[in-house]
Amino acid sequence: MSRSTDPDLQALQGIWEQTALEDSGVLNPVDAHSAPGAITTIAGDRFEVTTVNGDVLLAGRFFLDSTTTPKSITWIDSVGEDAGKQLPASYRLEKDEFVFIAADEHMPRPTEFSTGPGQTMRTFVRRLSA
DSSP: OOGGGOHHHHHHOEEEEEEEEEETTEESOOOTTOOTTOEEEEETTEEEEEOTTOOEEEEEEEEEETTSSSEEEEEEESSSTTTTOEEEEEEEEETTEEEEEEEOTTSOOOOSSSOOTTEEEEEEEEESOO
């Protein structure tokens, strides 16, 4: 299956709002890549996280493979401290909820949806409009 025809890629398209964050085992810590009400927009293989005022917090691209167990996604930020790094992640996508757990570059791809050192898990719900 080519990446562009993966049904999960199509299902991810649109606008998402982060509802939860876990970083290295800590729930909802202070986070430079999101803000209250921040919106993540996915278009094609690109993503952008913006504040309610439209300021860009994070942007980049990704590729995914829904045939792995758990499903895998790799994030490549284009701005910020992780710019250019390939961050291995696993994800779940169920209707209007999207959860991913990512590890720092060169760490193994996470296989459980619970964070340890160097891992971040974000939970999103679909927004019908910004």
